[in-house]
Amino acid sequence: MSVSGGTRNWALVAAVCAAMAVAVPFLPPLPAIAGTVAGSVSVLAALLAAWRANGERRRRHALQLHSEELQLQCKQLRQAEVGHSKLEQQLLQAKQIAEAATLAKGEFLATMSHEIRTPLNGILPMLELVAQGPLEMEQRNMLSTATESSRQLFRIVDDILDYSKLEANRLELEVTTFNLRETLDGMLQLMQRTAEHKGLRISLHIDPSVRLSVRGDPVRLRQVLGNLLVNAIKFTERGSIQVRVKRLGETPAQHHLRFEVRDTGIGLDDSQGERVFESFTQADASTTRLYGGTGLGLAICKRIIELMRGTIGVQSHPGRGSTFWFEIPLLKVIGDLHRPEHLRNARQVLLVAPEPRLRQRLELVLPTWGYQPRVANNLQEALERLRNPALSGGWHAVIGDLVSLRHGAAALQRAINRMDTDMPRMLWLYGDASVPDLLRENATLLPRQLPDSELRNALTASIGPSPVHASSAAAEAAHAPTVIDTPGDTDLTGMSVLVVEDNPINLLVAQKLLEAIGCRTERAENGAIALEKMHKRRYDAVLMDCQMPVLDGYAATQRWRQYEADSGTPRLPIIAMTANAMAGDRQRCLDSGMDEYLSKPISRSQLQACLQAFKPAPPVSPTVATMSTPLDHARAASGAPAAPAAITAPTLERAVLDELVEIAGDDTHTIIKLFLDETPILLQQLQVAIANSDTRRLGEVAHSLKSSSANVGVLALSEAARQLEHAVRTGTLEQPASMVAQVIAEFSRARPVLLGYQADMRGEQLPQG
Secondary structure: OOOOHHHHHHHHHHHHHHHHHHHHHHOOOOOHHHHHHHHHHHHHHHHHHHHHHHHHHHHHHHHHHHHHHHHHHHHHHHHHHHHHHHHHHHHHHHHHHHHHHHHHHHHHHHHHHHHHHHHHHOOHHHHHHHHOOOOOHHHHHHHHHHHHHHHHHHHHHHHHHHHHHHHOOOOOOOOEEEEHHHHHHHHHHHHHHHHHHOOOEEEEEEOOOOOOEEEEOHHHHHHHHHHHHHHHHHOOOOOEEEEEEEEEEEOOOEEEEEEEEEEOOOOOOHHHHHHOOOOOOOOOHHHHHHHOOOOOHHHHHHHHHHHOOOEEEEEEOOOOOEEEEEEEEEEOOOOOOOOOHHHOOOEEEEEEOOOHHHHHHHHHHHHHHOEEEEEOOOHHHHHHHHHOHHHOOOOOEEEEEHHHHHHHHHHHHHHHHOOOOOOOEEEEEEOOOOOOHHHHOOEEEEEOOOOHHHHHHHHHOOOOOOHHHHHHHHHHHHHOOOOOOOOOOOOOOOOEEEEEOOOHHHHHHHHHHHHHOOOEEEEEOOHHHHHHHHHHOOOOEEEEOOOOOOOOHHHHHHHHHHHHHHHOOOOOOEEEEEOOOOOOHHHHHHHOOOOEEEEOOOOHHHHHHHHHHOOOOOEOOOOOOOOOOHHHHHHHHHOOOEOOOOOOOOOOOHHHHHHHHHHHOOHHHHHHHHHHHHHHHHHHHHHHHHHOOOHHHHHHHHHHHHHHHHHOOOHHHHHHHHHHHHHHHHOOOOOHHHHHHHHHHHHHHHHHHHHHHHHHHHOOOOOOO
């Protein structure tokens, strides 16, 4: 045992003092007291040495205990480390198991989606084709029932898939520009027939302060509103359903809007309202049996609205109806509502509609389109307003309600027919009764419950030379059997399409749909056979299934795109046609080189709209001599040249420049001047590019010109440049000189109009001639 220095020193002092005490008697010169002192010091030093030794002993013992405690803690830490390591491994294994389960769930959903949609693709399109033929009323009713049942099954499948995507955080929102009124009109038009079967009225009210052109996800917005409207119709036996849109406020980048769906149905109590947005939940157990449904619709709505960074809720009272509402932000759009030139100044419309509800609806909707409604409470008041134009300053149109006016309608029609100048267009809203021939003359007939979009189209449509035929046709169409609508300008006759599909049912469906819209078809059972046929002849488009034996659609498309790149062959439009509907399926198709994506079951209208985008331009004979280039000769060697598509956009959309003035102020002059100075340089670069057969540079300059001209409202020039860019990008450029000449011509038209706008801003007057 070691002894500290202090203890040793005290022990040494004690020994010395003890020795001195013993030696004092033998030293006579020293007094006796010295021995006593030496002995006392010796005892004291010994005591101090003993005390110091005892203290050191206690400290050593304490250190030993602390050391043992530290060793125990180290042992416990090593054990905890081992336990944490095991727990970490278990967590990692659990995470891997969960990821594998999620992957398996996703694969299962994708497989089930494909397997369920595949038979639906053999049902819905075939039912649509059957509906085009002549059918007895009873047969048409049975067909309508089968179609509605198939669509209901399709909606249930979509609900389950959407819910699974939301649970896995795989649902993504798109951001695109759309018009609120057109979107809502389309949704209400889809729901109108179902509501009419129950005797319900559906109306749309958009606050005049709401900007109609916005950016967001119109598909998911329609999905939410569709769910709310379906529920409103389902749970309402009598009364009406209203859709309202209000403006709550705005930020520099967003509009804050509130959407409401009001019904007069069974309503909800407070406890039901709290849980109605939960998954697989409805108001009560009897609801599931009485009304049906999966209980997922409102849960999906809630998750989508939250994904949009909004809120959703319900206000309801049992027996008094419900108001489901949601508030969401939507992005602003520069130039978000470019109204046509003839709607910029509000025009007056005379309303002869004594029925209050109809009159209120028209008074709300007309101002949002740029019209100023004037109400005549009775026929006499309407006739006085028409006979004294000084009181009103002229009328754009007269809207009359045949149901309310009855016998007085003929007098109103005769008064309008006698007007020699500035005769307004006459719009009659009819009900169930037949319309007399007198009222068909110089008038347009519209059903009373028509969608707002059709009324707007009737107000803005140009008055043709024979309104009688137009109104008669409208009346006949209103009473004709319901068929699938197809755009009148979508003529795909003679378009050659290769259908690549291994399922014989889907193959037959696709061929029948294509033949119904005038296309010529060939078929291939897998990707390998498709490649062989694509090498042998040129098709206008290819409908490609994704999952096939031998060679699937993804690999076949990649091989064909590689062949095009190696050989310089123009790009062939390839459209994915698949039953896969999970998140990422569309992107996978586009990444493999496909141009578009159609999810089964495919409707005729979807297929027609998709093919229209890739329809080749019809060959024409050139009527004006244009400059000849090596590109023209190369294209002419392989087929007849195609003229540029007609430009329908206006030369100048002043609303774009008006908004630019609001944003940039006097700098707008500089922007317009810069555009007028730079555009001739770009046009010269286009001419150099076609002279050198430099298609890459041609596309780059066209892209630059497309965006710059759109920014200053020169939409016709922007459209011409867009067509040129699209032709270069898709490899369908057949007459570059003509397309560039069209671009140059549009700039020649736009230049004086832009100079005139500048002069108007300065208060100047351009010189004539």
